[in-house]
Each structure stands twice: as structure tokens, then as C-alpha cells.
Amino acid sequence: MSLNRWTQASAMDHVRADVWIVEAQEWKHLNPSSTVKLPDAAPTVVFGTKPGAAIVTPLGSTRRKTQKNFRQAAQLAVQLKPERIGVQMGPLTSDMLRAALWGIGQGLYRFRQEDAEVQPEVTVVSNEALTVEFAILQHQDFVRDWVNCPSNLKPPVRLAKMMQDRSPDTIEWSLFDQKALVDMGAGGVVGVGQGSHRPPVMLIGKYAGKPGDPWIALVGKGIVFDSGGISIKPGEGMGRMKGDMGGAAAVAGALRAIADLKVPANVMAVLPLAENLPGGGAYRPGDILTMMDGTQVEIVSTDAEGRLVLADAVTWARQNGAAVVIDMATLTGANVVALGGIRSALVTNHQPLASLVAGAAERAAEPAWQLPHDEDYADFNQTSAADIKNSGGRPAGTITAGLFIGHFAGDTPWVHLDIAGLSFEAEGSAIGAGATGYGVALLVETVEAWSHSSKAF
Structure with a gap:
């Protein structure tokens, strides 16, 4: 188990990331002219749009479904073997934000880690204080x-x-x-x-x-x-x-x-x-x-x-x-x-x-x-x-x-x-x-x- 790898930034421009996990509505806001068709209920890997390599993830209709979607997004992100992951979710209710973060935590977790395996650092873009969430x-x-x-x-x-x-x-x-x-x-x-x-x-x-x-x-x-x-x-x-x-x-x-x-x-x-x-x-x-x-x-x-x-x-x-x-x-x-x-x-x-x-x-x-x-x-x-x-x-x-x-x-x-x-x-x-x-x-x-x-x- 790695030491704490979670950090926070106030804006995407302040983050260097190899891959992003982006909530679907936020991605559409960043790419208003994109013609990419996104599925309604599953994360999708998208290249060539802002902010670069991104896993676009829809919110679920419940906290449990949101947690599942973001868990799957994090699992996809790990497969790309990044050193740094950025997370952009836009304005969410506190409980839905937590459900998404718990899902990302689950998706990134690996029990059997080789010493040489890269543990990606994660930076969450948010104006909300996340000290409690990161400790959890x-x-x-x-x-x-x-x-x-x-x-x-x-x-x-x-x-x-x-x-x-x-x-x-x-x-x-x-x-x-x-x-x-x-x-x-x-x-x-x-x-x-x-x-x-x-x-x-x-x-x-x-x-x-x-x-x-x-x-x-x-x-x-x-x-x-x-x-x-x-x-x-x-x-x-x-x-x-x-x-x-x-x-x-x-x-x-x-x-x-x-x-x-x-x-x-x-x-x-x-x-x-x-x-x-x-x-x-x-x-x-x-x-x-x-x-x-x-x-x-x-x-x-x-x-x-x-x-x-x-x-x-x-x-x-x-x-x-x-x-x-x-x-x-x-x-x-x-x-x-x-x-x-x-x-x-x-x-x-x-x-x-x-x-x-x-x-x-x-x-x-x-x-x-x-x-x-x-x-x-x-x-x-x-x-x-x-x-x-x-x-x-x-x-x-x-x-x-x-x-x-x-x-x-x-x-x-x-x-x-x-x-x-x-x-x-x-x-x-x-x-x-x-x-x-x-x-x-x-x-x-x-x-x-x-x-x-x-x-x-």
C-alpha cells in the first residue's frame, strides 16, 4: 500500500497529468463542439480533446451507481500505466462527490504490488476542501x-x-x-x-x-x-x-x-x-x-x-x-x-x-x-x-x-x-x-x- 497519493488543485491548468478522469457533463463543457458520442452509463476513453487523454465518466442516478462508474474509470486509467492522474468533476453535491472519490479509490487499489510498479499520483481539481476525503x-x-x-x-x-x-x-x-x-x-x-x-x-x-x-x-x-x-x-x-x-x-x-x-x-x-x-x-x-x-x-x-x-x-x-x-x-x-x-x-x-x-x-x-x-x-x-x-x-x-x-x-x-x-x-x-x-x-x-x-x- 502506497503512502498518501492524493493532492488537490484549484484549476486544470495547474495540473500535469498523463490521463484525466472527467465527469461527462464537465467534459462536454470543455469540448462544446465535439461530435464524440458518449454512452450514457459507462466510462469511455477519449483522445484528442481537452484536456488530452481522458476517461469520460457519467454520473450515476444514485451514489452507488456513481461510485461504480468512477471505479471503472479508475480501472481503465490504471491500464494506461500513468504516473499522474487528474480528476475533474465539476460542481457536485458533497455526497455524490464522495461516492465518486470512493469509487476512484477502489479502482486504483491493488493488493499485490510489485516494488517497481508505479503508483500513480492523483490530483483532484476542486474548490471544495478535501482534507477529510483524502484522509479517508x-x-x-x-x-x-x-x-x-x-x-x-x-x-x-x-x-x-x-x-x-x-x-x-x-x-x-x-x-x-x-x-x-x-x-x-x-x-x-x-x-x-x-x-x-x-x-x-x-x-x-x-x-x-x-x-x-x-x-x-x-x-x-x-x-x-x-x-x-x-x-x-x-x-x-x-x-x-x-x-x-x-x-x-x-x-x-x-x-x-x-x-x-x-x-x-x-x-x-x-x-x-x-x-x-x-x-x-x-x-x-x-x-x-x-x-x-x-x-x-x-x-x-x-x-x-x-x-x-x-x-x-x-x-x-x-x-x-x-x-x-x-x-x-x-x-x-x-x-x-x-x-x-x-x-x-x-x-x-x-x-x-x-x-x-x-x-x-x-x-x-x-x-x-x-x-x-x-x-x-x-x-x-x-x-x-x-x-x-x-x-x-x-x-x-x-x-x-x-x-x-x-x-x-x-x-x-x-x-x-x-x-x-x-x-x-x-x-x-x-x-x-x-x-x-x-x-x-x-x-x-x-x-x-x-x-x-x-x-x-
């Missing part, structure tokens, strides 16, 4: 690298080190190893990780951007590989489960971007990292785990592991001063069924915080959709064998999984974001290597909004 784009690439990294190369302790490498000095990191997790009673994290010979850890990152103010906790699911454990998944597509730490990756990337941007907020990242395998020491269906807060959980399915590690992480955040908690996780396949991989699902115990997060998600061009949180849904998680069980079954699966985590949030304002279907796409998808970088923009925008709120939640 840089850290989206880190997130893609972490998610795309094969599981054999990112055991929990190594992934924790990767997340700390090259991070801003203003983040204070600490790591709890397996012994420390046992000593603190983190039965969820320890239980999930005990089937693997690569032990679980919990990584904490703290950025004190406004000492004396309340702390917001960002909690991310970090399962470095999820076989399902003894409740084993089908073999087909299991390799994608290297991406089951997408929530933790997004949280770590967002924290780093927040620190780079010097956002005036106090932010803690709580990242439980574990591997879910069916080894001889693995936890089993029918087991009862005692969690960090003393809650006893009956294990119905070892493939409902993410909510267990998140539960202990949420408890740790509350015990260590978090005024509000937001968790992010590739949690349920039911989320893909419900929302199609187009929006993340939002579950909450606190409507003002949910509204803040949902508004930030819209501005970030990573929209969320709030699902019900009625007490009747929580009843699906009830059991006579323990205080609660770790799966309510298929009905309302995304809601009940979220409400399981909400049990551990107690009365602390809390939002859960299920990003299954959004952080990782199947092999052969248009983005290439799989990881999308989803979630960084949403969390950065949320903390920006939080920093300017009354925090009177």
Missing part, C-alpha cells in the same frame, strides 16, 4: 490491505501489530493477550478463540482529541478467519471468511484517520481479535460461557461468534469510561438478505444517537437503514439454560444479533452497524481483490458529527 481515502487503502491479507498471514497478534504500524503518534495503543483476557473474565473472546493455536487478543487504541470531554467508543469485530467452529460453514466460499475482521479493520482505519485530521473528540477503539476454528479445545454448542460482565450465555451455534467477542468489547468500553458506544461488524448473512449489500443495518437503544449516526452515514455516502429494536425481538434470545443464548435463530436474524450485543450495552447509548455484504465482495467482482474499505467514511463522519454535538445523550 488513504486509510481505506490500509483497511483493504488488512482485510485482503490471507488469514495465515494475520493471526490475531500480528493483525494487531499491522493496525498499529505507521499510525499517528497521537494514538495510544495497548494490547491484552490471552492471559490478560482470561484474568479479566472475557469469556466471549477467550471462548471463541480457544479452538485455534493462535490465541486471541484485544487491541485498544485511544486518541484524546479533546481532553476533559466524554469518550466515544468504536468497537469492531475482528475474526481473522471464521470457519464457523464446530457449527462449521459450508466449504464453498469459506475463503472469503478471511474478511470477517472487516469491522475491526474499519474501526482501526477510522481511528487513524480521525487522529490524522486532529478531530476534537476523545475516541477509543476496542478491537477483539480471534480465530474461530473447530480445534480440539474449541467451544461447543450447548456450552455456557460467562462473559466479562458476568452474564451467562448458552451457545446455540459456534458460528454466532462475532456477537460474543463484541459483547466483551462493549463491556470493556463501558467499564473504561465510554459515554456512547458504536459497534461495527460483518455480523449476519441475514443482513445481505434484508438489505442486499446496499445499506448497513442499524440497531440501537438510543434514538438521538441513531439519528446522528444515520445522518453521518448519508453524508459519508455509506448509508445505513434503521431496523426495529422492540423488546419482543429480544425475546428470541431468551433461554431457560442461561441468562441469554447466542442465537435467536433465522427469524429477524440481523435484529436479534444486534440486540444480543445491546444486552451488554445496558443503558449506555449504543448503535450497532451490521456491514455484512458491504466490506467484502466475492472473488471476480468489479473491484478486484475483494475488500471495499467500507465503514471508514461512515465512522469518521460520525465522530466529526459527535465532536460538534452537545454530547448530552
Whole structure:
């Protein structure tokens, strides 16, 4: 992954570029007498017109389609092997501009880079301040690298080190190893990780951007590989489960971007990292785990592991001063069924915080959709064998999984974001290597909004 390659200019004349990515209406404005016929829905390579070699790209009718168009444009640009790429998009709404930029970032990204391969520099022509967008784009690439990294190369302790490498000095990191997790009673994290010979850890990152103010906790699911454990998944597509730490990756990337941007907020990242395998020491269906807060959980399915590690992480955040908690996780396949991989699902115990997060998600061009949180849904998680069980079954699966985590949030304002279907796409998808970088923009925008709120939640 290259260092930040994004810069900004106020006019095209100030930019030297080997190839341009130009929004279609802006290109027509630059070339009013051109007879070139442009397709309505796909990027087109055009030579011999202003500003030279250009990939002319139409906006989509939605942010998602705009992101796709500009991703394809960037992929075309890379094929021309430029050293410098210029981007000219004209006046756009902020969310459509962000969708286009996230698409370009995806299209330029390559996981396996040879040392000698040229990483093009990108200059965006705009009169809008893009400092936040450029920080997000840089850290989206880190997130893609972490998610795309094969599981054999990112055991929990190594992934924790990767997340700390090259991070801003203003983040204070600490790591709890397996012994420390046992000593603190983190039965969820320890239980999930005990089937693997690569032990679980919990990584904490703290950025004190406004000492004396309340702390917001960002909690991310970090399962470095999820076989399902003894409740084993089908073999087909299991390799994608290297991406089951997408929530933790997004949280770590967002924290780093927040620190780079010097956002005036106090932010803690709580990242439980574990591997879910069916080894001889693995936890089993029918087991009862005692969690960090003393809650006893009956294990119905070892493939409902993410909510267990998140539960202990949420408890740790509350015990260590978090005024509000937001968790992010590739949690349920039911989320893909419900929302199609187009929006993340939002579950909450606190409507003002949910509204803040949902508004930030819209501005970030990573929209969320709030699902019900009625007490009747929580009843699906009830059991006579323990205080609660770790799966309510298929009905309302995304809601009940979220409400399981909400049990551990107690009365602390809390939002859960299920990003299954959004952080990782199947092999052969248009983005290439799989990881999308989803979630960084949403969390950065949320903390920006939080920093300017009354925090009177």
C-alpha cells in the first residue's frame, strides 16, 4: 500500500497529468463542439480533446451507481500505466462527490504490488476542501490491505501489530493477550478463540482529541478467519471468511484517520481479535460461557461468534469510561438478505444517537437503514439454560444479533452497524481483490458529527 497519493488543485491548468478522469457533463463543457458520442452509463476513453487523454465518466442516478462508474474509470486509467492522474468533476453535491472519490479509490487499489510498479499520483481539481476525503481515502487503502491479507498471514497478534504500524503518534495503543483476557473474565473472546493455536487478543487504541470531554467508543469485530467452529460453514466460499475482521479493520482505519485530521473528540477503539476454528479445545454448542460482565450465555451455534467477542468489547468500553458506544461488524448473512449489500443495518437503544449516526452515514455516502429494536425481538434470545443464548435463530436474524450485543450495552447509548455484504465482495467482482474499505467514511463522519454535538445523550 502506497503512502498518501492524493493532492488537490484549484484549476486544470495547474495540473500535469498523463490521463484525466472527467465527469461527462464537465467534459462536454470543455469540448462544446465535439461530435464524440458518449454512452450514457459507462466510462469511455477519449483522445484528442481537452484536456488530452481522458476517461469520460457519467454520473450515476444514485451514489452507488456513481461510485461504480468512477471505479471503472479508475480501472481503465490504471491500464494506461500513468504516473499522474487528474480528476475533474465539476460542481457536485458533497455526497455524490464522495461516492465518486470512493469509487476512484477502489479502482486504483491493488493488493499485490510489485516494488517497481508505479503508483500513480492523483490530483483532484476542486474548490471544495478535501482534507477529510483524502484522509479517508488513504486509510481505506490500509483497511483493504488488512482485510485482503490471507488469514495465515494475520493471526490475531500480528493483525494487531499491522493496525498499529505507521499510525499517528497521537494514538495510544495497548494490547491484552490471552492471559490478560482470561484474568479479566472475557469469556466471549477467550471462548471463541480457544479452538485455534493462535490465541486471541484485544487491541485498544485511544486518541484524546479533546481532553476533559466524554469518550466515544468504536468497537469492531475482528475474526481473522471464521470457519464457523464446530457449527462449521459450508466449504464453498469459506475463503472469503478471511474478511470477517472487516469491522475491526474499519474501526482501526477510522481511528487513524480521525487522529490524522486532529478531530476534537476523545475516541477509543476496542478491537477483539480471534480465530474461530473447530480445534480440539474449541467451544461447543450447548456450552455456557460467562462473559466479562458476568452474564451467562448458552451457545446455540459456534458460528454466532462475532456477537460474543463484541459483547466483551462493549463491556470493556463501558467499564473504561465510554459515554456512547458504536459497534461495527460483518455480523449476519441475514443482513445481505434484508438489505442486499446496499445499506448497513442499524440497531440501537438510543434514538438521538441513531439519528446522528444515520445522518453521518448519508453524508459519508455509506448509508445505513434503521431496523426495529422492540423488546419482543429480544425475546428470541431468551433461554431457560442461561441468562441469554447466542442465537435467536433465522427469524429477524440481523435484529436479534444486534440486540444480543445491546444486552451488554445496558443503558449506555449504543448503535450497532451490521456491514455484512458491504466490506467484502466475492472473488471476480468489479473491484478486484475483494475488500471495499467500507465503514471508514461512515465512522469518521460520525465522530466529526459527535465532536460538534452537545454530547448530552
